[in-house]
Amino acid sequence: MTQFLSRRFRQLVLTLLGVVTLIFFLQRLTGDPTYLLVPETATKVDIDALRQALGFDRPLWQQYLSFLGDLLRFDLGNSVVQSQPVTTIIASRLPYTLQLAFGALLVACGIGLPVGVILAMYRTHPLVRPLAALVFAAQSMPTFWSGILLIMIFAVTLGWLPPSSVGGVEHLVLPSIALGLLSMATFARITRTALLDELTRDYVRSARARGAATPYLLRRHLLRNASIPVISVGALEISNLLSGAVIVETVFAWPGLGQLTVEAILARDFMVVQGIVLLGAFVTVMLNLLADLLYSVVDPRIRLDGAGQ
Amino acid sequence: MSGNKSKWLAVVALGAALWGAAPDMSFAKQRFVIDITSEPSSLDPHKQWNNDSYFVYRNIFDNLITRSDKGEIQPEIATSWKQVSDSVTEFQIRSDVKFHDGRPLTPEDVVFSVMRIIDAKFASPQRGQFNKIIKAEVSGPNLVRLTTDGPYPALLAQLVKLSIVPKHVVEAVGDAAFNLKPVGSGPYAFTEWTKGVAVSLKRHDAYWGRKGPFETAVFRAVRDGATRVANLQAGTADLVTMLDSDLARPLRNAPRAQALTALTERVAYVRLNTSKPPFDNPQVRQAVGLAMDRAGIVEGILGGFDKPLGQMLTPAHAGYAADLPAPGYDVKRAQALVKQAGAAAQAEIELATSPVFDQRVVQAIQQMLTEIGLKVKINMSDMASYLKRAQGGLDAVPQMSFGRWSCACQDADGVLFALLHSSSGWSGYRNPVTDKLLEDARQTLDVAQRNKAYREVSRIVIEQVPLIPLYQSAAIYGASKNLQWTPTPNESLFLNRMTWKP
Numbered sequence: 001m002t003q004f005l006s007r008r009f010r011q012l013v014l015t016l017l018g019v020v021t022l023i024f025f026l027q028r029l030t031g032d033p034t035y036l037l038v039p040e041t042a043t044k045v046d047i048d049a050l051r052q053a054l055g056f057d058r059p060l061w062q063q064y065l066s067f068l069g070d071l072l073r074f075d076l077g078n079s080v081v082q083s084q085p086v087t088t089i090i091a092s093r094l095p096y097t098l099q100l101a102f103g104a105l106l107v108a109c110g111i112g113l114p115v116g117v118i119l120a121m122y123r124t125h126p127l128v129r130p131l132a133a134l135v136f137a138a139q140s141m142p143t144f145w146s147g148i149l150l151i152m153i154f155a156v157t158l159g160w161l162p163p164s165s166v167g168g169v170e171h172l173v174l175p176s177i178a179l180g181l182l183s184m185a186t187f188a189r190i191t192r193t194a195l196l197d198e199l200t201r202d203y204v205r206s207a208r209a210r211g212a213a214t215p216y217l218l219r220r221h222l223l224r225n226a227s228i229p230v231i232s233v234g235a236l237e238i239s240n241l242l243s244g245a246v247i248v249e250t251v252f253a254w255p256g257l258g259q260l261t262v263e264a265i266l267a268r269d270f271m272v273v274q275g276i277v278l279l280g281a282f283v284t285v286m287l288n289l290l291a292d293l294l295y296s297v298v299d300p301r302i303r304l305d306g307a308g309q
Numbered sequence: 310m311s312g313n314k315s316k317w318l319a320v321v322a323l324g325a326a327l328w329g330a331a332p333d334m335s336f337a338k339q340r341f342v343i344d345i346t347s348e349p350s351s352l353d354p355h356k357q358w359n360n361d362s363y364f365v366y367r368n369i370f371d372n373l374i375t376r377s378d379k380g381e382i383q384p385e386i387a388t389s390w391k392q393v394s395d396s397v398t399e400f401q402i403r404s405d406v407k408f409h410d411g412r413p414l415t416p417e418d419v420v421f422s423v424m425r426i427i428d429a430k431f432a433s434p435q436r437g438q439f440n441k442i443i444k445a446e447v448s449g450p451n452l453v454r455l456t457t458d459g460p461y462p463a464l465l466a467q468l469v470k471l472s473i474v475p476k477h478v479v480e481a482v483g484d485a486a487f488n489l490k491p492v493g494s495g496p497y498a499f500t501e502w503t504k505g506v507a508v509s510l511k512r513h514d515a516y517w518g519r520k521g522p523f524e525t526a527v528f529r530a531v532r533d534g535a536t537r538v539a540n541l542q543a544g545t546a547d548l549v550t551m552l553d554s555d556l557a558r559p560l561r562n563a564p565r566a567q568a569l570t571a572l573t574e575r576v577a578y579v580r581l582n583t584s585k586p587p588f589d590n591p592q593v594r595q596a597v598g599l600a601m602d603r604a605g606i607v608e609g610i611l612g613g614f615d616k617p618l619g620q621m622l623t624p625a626h627a628g629y630a631a632d633l634p635a636p637g638y639d640v641k642r643a644q645a646l647v648k649q650a651g652a653a654a655q656a657e658i659e660l661a662t663s664p665v666f667d668q669r670v671v672q673a674i675q676q677m678l679t680e681i682g683l684k685v686k687i688n689m690s691d692m693a694s695y696l697k698r699a700q701g702g703l704d705a706v707p708q709m710s711f712g713r714w715s716c717a718c719q720d721a722d723g724v725l726f727a728l729l730h731s732s733s734g735w736s737g738y739r740n741p742v743t744d745k746l747l748e749d750a751r752q753t754l755d756v757a758q759r760n761k762a763y764r765e766v767s768r769i770v771i772e773q774v775p776l777i778p779l780y781q782s783a784a785i786y787g788a789s790k791n792l793q794w795t796p797t798p799n800e801s802l803f804l805n806r807m808t809w810k811p
Contacts, residue, residue, distance in 0.1 A: 035696035037434040039358060041716045041723045044700075044734050046437030053432030081350045081357060083488055092504035144533075151539045163543045164536050165529055166506055253344075253531035255505030263347060268693050 012285050019281040020071070023274055024064055032056040033080055033268035054080055067274070076278070077271035079264075086275040090257070094279075096166060097256035100179060100249070101241040103172045107180025108187050108237065111135075113230075115184075116191025117223075120199070121214065132188075139185035147178045147251035164253040175252040179245055183237045190233045194226035201225075227298050235291035239284045338791070338809045341523035343802070344537045344549040348505060348530040353488035354472035355426045358435050358717070364550065364802040365508050365528045368521075369409075370472035370493035373400065373419065374465060378795045378806065380625050380719065382465050385518075386419065386473050386494075387453075395460040395754065402451045405517050408475045409498040419453045420445045421476035431484070438467050438718070460752050462759055466627065466720040469799075496521045496805035505530065510804075521805040541566045541787045548792060550802070552785040553667075554612025560787050567788055570614050571796035574625045575715040575782040577615075577666075579674065580699075580728070582706045582737035583775050587654045593683075594774035596646035596654075597709075599639045600681045601674070607780050610669045614783035620767040621714070621724050623781045625798035628721025628750075628763035636771050643681040657684045661707035663695035670779075671711050685709070700734035713782060719799060721763040722751055728776060729766065738775035 034051040042050075051057050070077055076086035115135055122128055141149075154174060155163035162171050198204065199222070207217055246258035257276055264272035296302045349362035354370050356362075375385040387400040406414040423445035426433050441464070444456040457464060478492045491499050496518065497510035507529040512521045529546070531537045534556045540546035542563065552560075552568070560568040581588040581597065588594050603617035619635035622628055647654050658678075662671050671687055678685045688707070690698075698705050699712065716723025727733050729740075730747045743766050750762035770776050784800050794807040 030691075030694055031697055033693065035700075036693050037357065039435065039438060039717060040714060040735075041718070041727050042434075042437040046440070049429060049436070050432055050434060053429070083351055083353070083356055083485065089504065096505070148535050148539070151536065151543075155545075156539050156543045159543065163539045163545055164531055165540075165545075250532045251536055253529065253533070253536055255348075255530065259532060260505065266692070 008289055012282075012289075015285055016278060016281055020067075020274060020278050021064075023277045024067060024270075025060070027268070027270050027273060028060060028063075031268075033270065036267055037080065076275040079269050079272050081264075081267050081269045081272075086271045089260070089272060090275050090279060093255055093257050093260050096254060097242060097245065097258070099172060100175055100245055100254055100256055101238060103176030104179035104183065104241050104245075105238065107176050108183035108241075109234075111180070112184040112187025113191050116188040117195060117218070119188060119192040120195035121218070123196075135185050135188050138181040141181070143178050143182065143247045144251055146181065147175070147248055150174045150178055151251070164251075166255060175248050175254050178252070179241060179248040183241060186233060186237060187230070190230050191226065194229045195222055198222050198225050224298060228295060231294050231298070232291050235287045239280075239287055242280070242283060338522070338547075338811065339524040341526045341548070341804070341809075342546045343526065343528045344531040344540055344546040345528055346530070346532055346551050349508060349528070351488050352491045352499065352502065352508070353474075353484065354491075354493075355422070355431070355433050355435065355474065356488060358470070360551070360800060361530075363800075365510075366472070366491065366493075367495070367801055368497040368510060368526070368804050369491055369495045369499050370474065371406065371414075371495050373422075373468045373471045373473060376469055376719075376797065376799060376801075378797055380798055382469060386414065390465075392754065393454065396457045398455050398457075398464060399448060400453045400455070402453055403517065404451050406494050407515055407517070408478070408494045409492050409513055410475070410478065411515075412475065412477060414473060414475070414494050416447045416451055416453045418473055418476050420447055421479070422471060422473045423455065425474070425479070426471065435470070438470065441467075460754050462751065462754050462756075463718060463720045463722045466718045466723075469719075470717065496803075497526060500525070516805070519805045522807055522809050523804065526804055538566075538787055541789070544789075547789045548794075548802075549787040550784075552787050554614050554785065557614065557785045557787065558612055565790055567790050567792075569786045569788050569792075569794060569796050570783045571798055571800075572616055572623065572625070572781045573715070573784045573800055574623055574717070574719050574798050575713045576618060576621055576623060576724070577670065577711070577713045577779045577782055578621060579777040579779065580706070580710050580712070580735075580737055581775055581777070582703070582708050583773075584703050584737065584739065585708050587650060587656065587658070587683075588708060590650050590653060591773060592646045593650045593654050596643040596650075596681055597678065597683070598636055598771075598774045598777050599643035599646070600677045601636075601777060601779060602638055602677060603779055604638075606670055606673055610673055611667070611780070611783075614785055615780045616783070618778045618781045619771065621728065621770060621776055621778045622721055622763070622767065623798070626719050626721055626724065627756075628725070628760055630760070630764035630767050633764065633767055633771065636777075640681060647682040654683060657686050659688050659708050660685050661688045661690070661695065661698065661710040662712065663690060663692045665692050665695075666712055674711060702734050703737065703739070706735070706737040717799065721759070721766075722747075725763060725766050725770075726751060729770070738773075740769070740773070740775075743769055 034047055034056060038047055038050060078085055079089055082089060119128055119132055151163045151174065154161045161174055165171060245256060246262055249256045249258040261276050345361045345364055347361045349365045350357040350359055351362055352366050354366045371386050373387050374382055377383050386403055386406060388403055390398055390400045393399050402416045402419055408414055423442060425431055427436060427440050427442055441457045441461045442455050443458050446454050448454040475492055479487050489502065496513055496516045498513045500511050501509040507527050510526045512524055531540060534552055537549035538556050541549050557568040560566050581594050583589060607613060607615050607617050620633055660675060675685045675687055698707060699710060714724060726747045727735050729736050729738050729743050731739050731744055746762045746766050750759045753759055784796055786796055791810050792807060793810060
């Protein structure tokens with residue numbers, strides 16, 4: 001286990017270094033943010049003076065080295081647009097992203113998993129096909145459309161829920177649904193496939209032959225055995241929910257990292273983009289690690305430090 | 310297990326729905342909610358200038374001078390001013406102004422504010438608008454003298470944007486902390502900034518001037534235009550900014566909301582690089598000018614909110630020449646001119662633009678030019694790349710580009726000098742006559758003489774077509790039916806100039 005973790009830690013550091021290096025140079029390929037900061041009437045002298053004050057006139061390698069130096073001290077620099085530390089900016093947005101991801105995951109799993117079970121267990125029932133169609137239709141709706149639709153129905157027409165922004169739990173409902181619908185079908189499909197796979201196994205046939213009832217079978221064996229693929233897809237979906245919420249956040253004026261990312265990229269706020277990418281890479285790597293650890297919890301046959309890896 | 314889970318979920322959803330069922334209607338109009346596009350970049354008025362920041366901090370701070378709703382320059386912190394010499398102006402400072410912390414605003418604060426924004430080390434992006442000022446000093450009781458590096462007729466137009474910050478606070482807390490917790494002397498005081506969400510202000514009851522009608526005001530960041538309109542319709546927002554005509558049209562007959570508009574000082578225009586073929590030929594430039602169906606663009610595409618414009622200045626600018634004839638629209642003549650130009654006009658022409666600008670208009674321009682026989686290819690790049698090329702000097706400036714110009718100063722100097730004078734990176738035109746006129750106008754304080762010079766420049770632009778002004782952009786706001794407010798050309802959002810009729 002220790003060996004496994006230390007190897008994973010080395011991989012983590014390398015991955016993060018690669019990712020920040022890539023994003024550092026990619027962003028700077030096409031210039032710097034100075035032109036976006038000054039008014040149109042600024043002269044070349046004004047612009048050059050500001051560029052120098054912001055440090056973008058230095059050679060790239062110098063900027064890179066000082067960035068890495070700061071990084072070692074956990075300093076992500078200052079936003080050139082907002083004149084504030086990047087860590088402060090990201091820290092203020094992160095909780096909203098987590099809330100939304102959690103809400104969406106609740107919707108996605110809460111509906112997706114039971115639906116997947118139903119689709120697998122009652123696959124001959126006449127209502128199953130329409131149910132499947134409904135689930136996939138919900139996934140196919142683009143969020144900029146379904147989001148506005150949800151707002152128009154539940155906020156403007158019915159007045160049940162606030163149309164946008166943050167506040168109490170009620171503010172979380174509509175964006176969670178809009179975002180959760182996207183992953184719901186994925187969860188349903190994976191659950192169904194995994195269960196169908198398990199149903200053909202010998203142990204199921206033997207158990208049935210012994211007279212075990214389906215609900216008991218489901219609870220004791222099937223769900224547990226089918227959960228491995230669901231966990232790995234779940235880890236991927238969480239990172240999707242964390243990073244892919246840009247449109248939902250925009251439609252619902254949800255102040256998460258997605259909106260911040262788009263704004264920072266458009267404004268060429270390099271330091272903020274670097275910070276977000278770094279965080280994103282870190283979370284993705286950690287989620288994969290967590291999924292690997294969970295495998296061994298649900299299925300003790302999977303050993304993490306075995307020679308098999 | 311799954312049954313329990315979905316039952317629990319249903320209860321949560323229902324509970325949440327009931328909880329949210331009562332939007333805050335009962336609070337009358339103590340709390341006024343404004344939905345802007347993004348949160349302010351900064352609340353320090355000497356840092357980043359952009360609409361969303363300005364909407365908010367202009368209510369927290371007083372400026373040295375301001376503009377009336379009609380656009381005339383009028384007193385604010387300075388009650389009067391006089392020209393001491395060609396390069397020195399003296400301002401009389403109000404003595405009854407208090408900052409939100411209770412301390413009085415003094416001439417020292419005014420001097421400090423000027424020196425701060427022109428300090429190269431402070432690195433204000435706005436520095437270029439003020440660095441003609443070389444000295445600021447207290448010259449007597451409640452008197453401040455500003456010295457410029459020569460006669461500077463646009464000084465007052467620029468000073469409209471200069472906010473007065475309290476010296477004692479900025480020096481005590483430092484620039485970074487001041488940006489997060491600004492203290493001003495304006496009609497509203499800062500209370501809270503929830504990052505990414507909203508900035509809250511409360512009324513400054515000891516304000517020296519007209520007081521705000523609302524106890525508190527909240528500026529929320531709502532990026533999507535359709536959502537801002539939905540908030541307005543649901544009653545969770547009272548005023549929303551930056552709508553386009555498609556979003557504004559339904560508001561014209563909405564039960565609770567209305568569209569408020571103002572023609573701004575932003576001008577949508579096409580710029581031709583007169584050093585690159587085929588636009589080195591004045592006939593081809595004239596053809597492009599004649600091909601532009603301004604009324605068609607404004608009525609057909611922009612919903613009639615904007616206004617066709619024949620010169621680069623709007624009626625909101627000092628230097629606008631009302632008597633200049635509008636340029637003609639004549640497709641037949643344009644076609645003939647293109648034919649005359651021969652092979653040079655047959656090559657593909659680049660039309661550079663950025664997604665920030667209205668793409669429907671860009672495509673319409675391409676279509677209009679195709680009609681007169683030019684081959685135009687749209688080249689879209691992100692705003693930073695567009696700007697870099699657009700002001701990169703004669704060689705870098707694209708053959709043809711479409712954009713919107715705003716100097717945020719409502720003065721001809723901020724438009725014509727930057728776009729035409731050969732020393733400016735934006736200029737795609739070389740003409741010693743206009744250069745001379747622009748230099749003279751920049752150096753004389755005689756208003757009539759300036760106006761004459763700018764009128765002549767505008768006339769030459771119509772004749773020589775280095776620039777093709779298309780329309781004066783409208784700023785469209787959505788507001789509750791109860792709000793009475795006149796939006797201004799300089800897109801300020803003064804809460805204390807609003808009234809609420811329940």
